[in-house]
Amino acid sequence: MATLGNRRNGGNARKRLWCAIPVSCAVLIIISFTFIFNLGYKHRAVTPEVMITPMASPSMGSPPPPLVVDRCSGRYIYVHDLPGRFNSDMISSCRTLSKWTDMCPFVSNAGLGPRLNNAEGVFYGAEWYATNQFALELIFHNRMKQYECLTTNSSLASAIFVPFYAGLDIGRYLWGYNTSVRDATSRDLIRWLKSRPEWSTMGGRDHFMVAGRITWDFRRLTDDEDDWGSKLLVIPEGKNMTVLVIESSPWHKNDFGIPYPTYFHPSKDSEVQQWQERMRRIRRPWLFSFAGAPRPNITDSIRNEIIGQCRQSRRCKLLECDKGRSKCHSPSSVMGMFQRSIFCLQPQGDSYTRRSTFDAMVAGCVPVFFHPGSAYAQYVWHLPRNHSEYSVLISEDEVRDGKVRIEEVLERFGKKDVMAMREEVIRMIPRLVYADPRTRLETTNDAFDVTVEGVIQRVKDIKGGRVPDFSEQESWKYALTGRGGEHEWDHFFNRTTQ
Structure with missing residues (x-):
């Protein structure tokens, strides 16, 4: 009987053991999965550092401490916390920002302005806004708040970034x-x-700011009223800082041109890619186009000749743009014309550059310049150094003197050349x-990223x-070196315009 009982007890024990093994394994698996999941979650939340732990062999004993790889090394930016009078107070008093325009609608949506509808089918998606060309400081500042490598x-x-709204400030006065x-x-x-310790480190030479107007609005040489x-x-002190403007000076070395803001502000990589594909497929019935008004008060302007041709x-x-209620103020009219054009004419306006240049390129239209100061001596971080890869240069002197017909020049480009430029x-x-400053693109570098x-x-x-x-003279020569040789563009520039 004892033997039989032992056998039964042994059998029951074995049954309990076999039943316990799967339960133990299941518990072990759950614990392991939980640990791995939590570890992975923590690693996703850790920015800008990624921890790497070397594998330990049995002979090593305890593993060494983890190595730390800082993905933001060499990319950190410190942002000055300026008093509100230098930025946010201006936005609160938006009606005082311009004598001619109510800027309050344009400072909405983090500086993008009112959202545009797509009633005419010109735009694609919801990432289009009626953005004012002088809103760049607000857009850039809000975009900086999303920068992945900020440091305190x-x-x-x-x-070191100085979020002073210099353009909005001077626009008032x-x-x-x-x-x-x-x-x-x-x-x-x-x-x-100058009262801050950060300034004393390099005398401001590591500081940068955005002044969202052309450089000439900040370069008064005298105290004449x-x-x-x-x-x-x-x-x-201003010369020590790097200053980002929508048009820089060819004669000075501390300001850099960065793109005018356009109407397009994507919030996802896919929105950029979809728009690019749309611009590749769209039909372009016009060989060239021009949106603009004459400049009768500027004696050297070639706009009358361009409009006439x-x-x-x-x-x-x-x-x-000068007749009644012009469609030039309608984003859909302007962008619609650019989308249907192969070449877009971009002569000088009141200054060397135009916002229209960037609207045209966003529409996939090849820009035609008449002066190298309109792009080539400006946006050195954003545009290719070989300007013939993406644009055409026609001498404004030859247009003014009637030596060239714009249409004849553009007709000489073969289909392959046009396709390559576009x-x-x-x-x-x-x-x-x-990009929309309220978000961050995942893999695409926008104008902000390139600038930083x-x-x-x-x-x-x-x-x-x-x-x-x-020296000033050497800066002049350095800025005006074209691909064709040293000082190729000197004759385009007039030293008296500094």
Whole structure:
């Protein structure tokens, strides 16, 4: 009986053991899965650092401490926390920002302005806004808030951002105010910056800011009341900083041109790619087009000649901007014309550059320039150095003197050449637009990313002593070197325009 009982007890024990094994395994699997999941979740949340632990062999005993790879090394940016009078207070008082335009609608949506509808079928998706060309400071600042490598430790920073809305500030005082008023906020900013320990490290040479107007609005040379603009970029402290403007000076080395804001502000990589494909497939019945008005007060302007030649051609589409309620103020009308054109004419406006250039390229239209100052001596971080890859240059002197017909010049380009230029323009679109500042693109570098890379490299070169200390004359020569040889473009520029 005892033997039989033992056998039964042994059998029951074995049954219990066999039943316990799967349960133990299941518990082990659940614990392991939970650990791995939590580890992975933590690693996804850790930015900008990724921890790598070397494998340990049995003979090593305890594994060594994890190695830390800093993905933001060399890319950190410190942002000054400026008093509100230098930025946010201006937005709160948006009705005072312009004498001619109510800027309040344009500072909405983080600086993008009102959303555009697609009633005419010109736009694709919901990432289109009626963006004002002078809203870049607000867009850039809000975009900086999404930058992945911000730091609160200025000693780690590769560059220091100053979120001063210089363009919005001077826009309030350009007409009807004396020089003291025009300079007041800028001088107040300099005093504030010089009181900070971050400034003393390099005297401001590692600082950068966005002044979202053309450089000439900040380069007043005298204190004459009739002289234009402020002195922000000519005072010593202003010269030390890297200043990003929508049009830079060919004669100075501290300001850099970055793209005008356009109407397109994607929030996803797919939106950029879909728009590029759309621009590749769209039918373009017009050989060339022009949107603009004459400049009768500018004696050297060739706009009358351009408008005249366009009117005489059956292959040109003209959008005149000076007659009644012009469609030039309609984003869908302008973008619709550019999308249906192969070449878009971009002569000088009130200054060298035009926002229209970037609207046209976003529409996949090959820009035609008449002066190298309109692009080639401007956007050195965003446009190819070989300008013939994406654009055409026709001398404005030859147009003015009646030596060339624009249509005849453009007709000489073969189909393969035109396709290659258009493809280059379409390929460039991501680096010419500013993504929605409320989001962050995953893999696509936009105009903001390209700009930040350029600034960081410039500060690195300054720290390494690799930025040449050009005199004004040498800066002039350096900026105007064309592909055809040294000083190829000198004759285009007039030194008196500095």
